[in-house]
Amino acid sequence: MEQVRLIVAIALSVLVFLVYDHFFLPKPVPAPVVQEAAQTALVPESTVPGTGGAFAPGLSSAPEPALSPASALATVPAVPVRNFTVQTPLYTVELTSQGAAVSRLVLKKYKETAAEDSPDKELVMLPPGEVTLATAFLGGSVGTLAEDNWETSVQGDVLDARTAPVRMTFTHASPFGVVVEKTYTFAPDSYLVGLSVKVVNGSSQPVADRLFMSLKNNMSKGSRVVFQGPVVLVDGKVEQVSKIEKQNRLTGNIRWAGITGRYFLSAIAPVESASGDVLLAQDPDGVVESRYVFPEAPVPPGGQHSFSAQVFFGPKSSQALADAGYGLSRALAFGWFDILAKPLLKLMNFMHRGLPNYGLAIIIMTILVKLVFWPLSTKSYKSMASMKKIAPLMQDIREKYKHDKQKMNQEVFALYKTFKVNPMSGCLPMVIQIPVFIALYKMLYEAIELRHAPFVGWITDLSAPDRLLHFGFSVPFMEPPYGIPVLTIVMGASMFIQQKMTPAPGDPAQAKMMMLLPIVFTFIFINFPSGLVLYWLVNNIFSMAQQYYIQKKFA
Numbered sequence: 001m002e003q004v005r006l007i008v009a010i011a012l013s014v015l016v017f018l019v020y021d022h023f024f025l026p027k028p029v030p031a032p033v034v035q036e037a038a039q040t041a042l043v044p045e046s047t048v049p050g051t052g053g054a055f056a057p058g059l060s061s062a063p064e065p066a067l068s069p070a071s072a073l074a075t076v077p078a079v080p081v082r083n084f085t086v087q088t089p090l091y092t093v094e095l096t097s098q099g100a101a102v103s104r105l106v107l108k109k110y111k112e113t114a115a116e117d118s119p120d121k122e123l124v125m126l127p128p129g130e131v132t133l134a135t136a137f138l139g140g141s142v143g144t145l146a147e148d149n150w151e152t153s154v155q156g157d158v159l160d161a162r163t164a165p166v167r168m169t170f171t172h173a174s175p176f177g178v179v180v181e182k183t184y185t186f187a188p189d190s191y192l193v194g195l196s197v198k199v200v201n202g203s204s205q206p207v208a209d210r211l212f213m214s215l216k217n218n219m220s221k222g223s224r225v226v227f228q229g230p231v232v233l234v235d236g237k238v239e240q241v242s243k244i245e246k247q248n249r250l251t252g253n254i255r256w257a258g259i260t261g262r263y264f265l266s267a268i269a270p271v272e273s274a275s276g277d278v279l280l281a282q283d284p285d286g287v288v289e290s291r292y293v294f295p296e297a298p299v300p301p302g303g304q305h306s307f308s309a310q311v312f313f314g315p316k317s318s319q320a321l322a323d324a325g326y327g328l329s330r331a332l333a334f335g336w337f338d339i340l341a342k343p344l345l346k347l348m349n350f351m352h353r354g355l356p357n358y359g360l361a362i363i364i365m366t367i368l369v370k371l372v373f374w375p376l377s378t379k380s381y382k383s384m385a386s387m388k389k390i391a392p393l394m395q396d397i398r399e400k401y402k403h404d405k406q407k408m409n410q411e412v413f414a415l416y417k418t419f420k421v422n423p424m425s426g427c428l429p430m431v432i433q434i435p436v437f438i439a440l441y442k443m444l445y446e447a448i449e450l451r452h453a454p455f456v457g458w459i460t461d462l463s464a465p466d467r468l469l470h471f472g473f474s475v476p477f478m479e480p481p482y483g484i485p486v487l488t489i490v491m492g493a494s495m496f497i498q499q500k501m502t503p504a505p506g507d508p509a510q511a512k513m514m515m516l517l518p519i520v521f522t523f524i525f526i527n528f529p530s531g532l533v534l535y536w537l538v539n540n541i542f543s544m545a546q547q548y549y550i551q552k553k554f555a
Contacts, residue, residue: 086186088161100150100170100182101131105313114452114461125218132216137209143174161186177202191314200304207299211307212291215266217259220286226446230280230290232257238330250278255327257292263448265316268292269326271308315448340439359455366538381550386421444531462531479527487533492522494540
């Protein structure tokens with residue numbers, strides 16, 4: 001009876017967890033098409049040419065006055081658009097002089113797939129003509145910076161930042177006499193890109209417009225398990241925006257603003273944390289834009305002002321985020337069970353230092369977790385052993401009072417009291433392990449350390465379901481790729497054996513349900529990461545060993 005409660009408890013917990021994933025976590029559905037407003041100030045809303053999307057009203061009280069062209073300045077002659085490539089040990093980035101922005105960024109230490117001939121991971125995935133890290137003013141008072149072609153004194157189209165930092169400056173001179181200098185700094189040993197914008201006001205009027213930096217990425221391919229989309233650290237709290245059309249503006253002390261995927265992050269972190277705004281938009285093709293708007297900093301005639309930020313393009317690994325600073329480590333979050341998942345991630349990484357692969361690290365971690373719960377599990381198995389002893393007596397009571405349920409329950413409880421058996425004592429260990437299981441589920445699904453990490457044989461990616469012999473046809477209940485989930489089937493078999501070792505309930509209906517649970521769990525686990533299935537299999541094996549020992553000892 002108590003084993004039924006145990007397995008039913010975890011089955012219901014997993015079911016609730018899956019229902020939560022399916023119905024309450026954000027789906028990667030593009031936002032509705034938003035009609036763009038005219039190119040005026042933000043009354044009632046504004047769009048900036050070349051940056052796309054529609055944004056929240058209220059960031060300026062009145063339209064920015066147009067600056068008067070300086071009589072001494074002639075119209076800047078058109079120059080051809082130039083494209084540049086910067087090489088670092090960590091990534092390759094391509095820039096364009098049109099908008100002085102990034103058109104492509106590829107990470108060198110990560111691949112698209114687990115295949116040996118897989119290309120490097122393309123972090124910035126945008127349609128042709130789209131760019132990220134565009135810079136402009138909200139009211140458009142200085143011109144269309146995001147669309148215009150910027151000048152640079154850089155000689156050559158390829159820059160080498162593999163051994164020393166490289167700085168690259170673009171210059172935009174408007175007919176009004178306002179000069180904007182945009183400088184990138186690429187370091188050989190960091191995923192951070194320095195970005196500073198200096199505004200030199202040579203006009204006769206102040207520049208009171210607010211500057212923003214824009215991040216873009218394609219998030220059309222999402223996940224139902226982990227959040228993917230805009231994320232902002234505002235007022236000390238991480239905000240994940242799943243419904244951009246309803247929450248397209250965040251205001252407060254912005255530490256960083258970015259776009260996150262399952263394993264990678266793009267984020268803008270102002271060097272000086274201050275009160276600012278983040279504006280969000282999404283187009284019908286799934287391209288998400290996150291604009292960090294700097295606080296007001298009017299530049300008087302003849303004056304100048306610099307805006308500085310660090311931009312992170314890289315993996316959501318605990319080490320890379322910690323090295324980057326600026327509170328970016330907060331981007332690695334595992335939801336409700338973050339307090340359990342992060343220590344487990346640290347433990348797994350620590351185990352991996354002395355082991356050849358992460359599969360062995362998961363096995364050792366499972367053993368250590370099992371040892372922590374050993375006393376509770378022992379208590380549970382003792383209860384099961386006691387229940388097994390009195391099982392014949394319980395069967396006699398059920399037969400004797402099968403037509404009197406009240407009397408039968410009274411006799412059963414009297415039997416428990418006589419033999420000092422607590423049928424609920426077997427539930428506690430399982431209830432306590434449910435949060436650990438869910439924390440492991442989240443951690444093993446999101447840990448970039450397991451991405452494309454091989455174990456043995458056909459298991460070449462511990463973050464993906466195990467599949468042997470890929471099929472050319474779809475299989476019900478199975479997510480692609482389609483194949484034989486060998487590890488999952490072995491895990492289901494281990495649950496079946498463990499069930500056979502457990503005293504059968506007296507109720508025939510409950511006994512049939514017990515027989516179905518291993519099959520149900522096998523289907524539940526069929527699309528889980530193989531790293532999680534490996535954890536559950538090893539846990540089952542050691543549980544069976546412990547249960548066998550306890551039953552022999554107290555037989």
